[in-house]
Amino acid sequence: MNLLITNIKELLQVREPNILKVSGSEMKELPTIKNAWLLIEDNKIADYGSMENIPEIVADETIDATGKIVLPTWCDSHTHIVYAGNRELEFADRINGLSYEEIANRGGGILNSAKTLQDTPEDEVYDQSAKRLEEVMKLGTGAIEIKSGYGLTDEAELKMLRVIRKLRENYDLPVKSTFLGAHAIPKNYKNDPDAYMDLVINEILPEVAKEDLAQYIDIFCEKGYFSLDDTHRLLSAAKEYGLKPKIHVNQFNAIGGVKAGVEHDALSVEHLEVMNDEDIEVLKGSQTMPVALPSCSLFLSIPYTPARRILDAGLPLALATDFNPGSTPSGNMNLVVSLACIKMKMTPEEAINAATINGAYAMELSETHGSITKGKFANFIITKEIPSYTFLPYAFGTNSIESVYINGKIV
Numbered sequence: 486m487n488l489l490i491t492n493i494k495e496l497l498q499v500r501e502p503n504i505l506k507v508s509g510s511e512m513k514e515l516p517t518i519k520n521a522w523l524l525i526e527d528n529k530i531a532d533y534g535s536m537e538n539i540p541e542i543v544a545d546e547t548i549d550a551t552g553k554i555v556l557p558t559w560c561d562s563h564t565h566i567v568y569a570g571n572r573e574l575e576f577a578d579r580i581n582g583l584s585y586e587e588i589a590n591r592g593g594g595i596l597n598s599a600k601t602l603q604d605t606p607e608d609e610v611y612d613q614s615a616k617r618l619e620e621v622m623k624l625g626t627g628a629i630e631i632k633s634g635y636g637l638t639d640e641a642e643l644k645m646l647r648v649i650r651k652l653r654e655n656y657d658l659p660v661k662s663t664f665l666g667a668h669a670i671p672k673n674y675k676n677d678p679d680a681y682m683d684l685v686i687n688e689i690l691p692e693v694a695k696e697d698l699a700q701y702i703d704i705f706c707e708k709g710y711f712s713l714d715d716t717h718r719l720l721s722a723a724k725e726y727g728l729k730p731k732i733h734v735n736q737f738n739a740i741g742g743v744k745a746g747v748e749h750d751a752l753s754v755e756h757l758e759v760m761n762d763e764d765i766e767v768l769k770g771s772q773t774m775p776v777a778l779p780s781c782s783l784f785l786s787i788p789y790t791p792a793r794r795i796l797d798a799g800l801p802l803a804l805a806t807d808f809n810p811g812s813t814p815s816g817n818m819n820l821v822v823s824l825a826c827i828k829m830k831m832t833p834e835e836a837i838n839a840a841t842i843n844g845a846y847a848m849e850l851s852e853t854h855g856s857i858t859k860g861k862f863a864n865f866i867i868t869k870e871i872p873s874y875t876f877l878p879y880a881f882g883t884n885s886i887e888s889v890y891i892n893g894k895i896v
């Protein structure tokens with residue numbers, strides 16, 4: 486089965502296979518072919534080029550993309566889309582003036598989601614989560630990471646991770662799984678948080694590893710949640726099981742989480758709304774990808790990750806949604822790309838690089854996803870007729886996507 490797309494107004498993010506991420510000033514460049522064709526064979530990108538010298542191709546199906554742009558699907562490297570129920574009532578509480586901390590102290594926040602998750606049968610959690618996954622695929626997401634962390638008991642964490650595994654089995658896009666048992670301290674461990682860390686490290690983690698339920702380890706390294714000591718302890722233990730860190734750091738306070746991540750060869754450090762000079766310094770020369778989550782900043786009215794400081798220091802940056810019921814009930818990567826431009830002063834080229842190739846890197850997928858490259862999986866977006874790719878972030882709130890393909894098949 487082959488699919489030929491002709492007369493593409495502009496084919497974006499055309500890369501050689503050796504480019505696995507882009508950093509600093511490289512992010513200003515978005516390689517494209519104007520007036521292009523793209524050939525898909527089975528589930529892979531077979532070839533592409535300019536319409537001026539298109540070879541003779543016999544295709545099973547041909548799409549005329551006149552006036553339309555084709556780009557790789559978004560790579561969303563930080564989500565919590567497996568959850569049960571929603572928290573729109575807390576949303577109203579927040580509007581009425583309660584802070585994130587006050588809501589958490591009232592038994593809301595993450596603990597509220599954990600209670601609902603614990604009480605919801607696995608099949609129902611799966612059905613709710615699959616619906617969200619299908620929604621974001623239609624919005625152009627073609628690779629995704631999903632974290633546990635709303636279970637907070639042995640049983641419920643494993644339930645979440647099994648739901649993630651089932652999503653991976655039932656959908657064509659790559660789904661990476663991260664164990665986030667250390668997301669919040671459950672109420673019954675409030676007076677003995679060390680005992681909860683013991684449970685996570687000595688009981689749950691070995692089971693997660695035994696059932697091969699996660700590729701990555703995560704912890705919410707933050708004042709009032711988990712300390713630097715907890716972080717070192719957990720990441721060291723997870724290393725024994727081959728789980729690389731992808732960690733929540735610097736959301737509200739800079740307490741050294743970035744450095745801890747780099748010391749443990751983290752694949753990524755995520756959130757980064759509050760960054761001091763030392764955090765930026767320590768990332769230089771590392772292989773760790775910084776990940777920004779601007780729709781979380783929008784929803785909570787907290788600072789945005791200082792993208793300019795990060796990029797001007799020569800570092801890479803990836804963008805992700807943080808889709809979760811509490812702080813970001815949205816998995817729309819198009820909005821994330823717009824917010825990166827509007828609020829973080831990233832150029833459209835930088836934002837698209839951050840949401841595709843660098844997002845793929847933050848899930849160890851950039852050899853197979855994240856760009857238009859011969860041999861990569863045929864995960865791509867065809868836009869509606871739009872004047873230029875800058876229109877994508879500019880027209881925020883407009884759905885400019887006409888169709889999404891995963892492994893060469895329309896979603």
Ligand SMILES: [Zn+2]
Binds near residue numbers: 733809
């Ligand atoms: Zn998160």
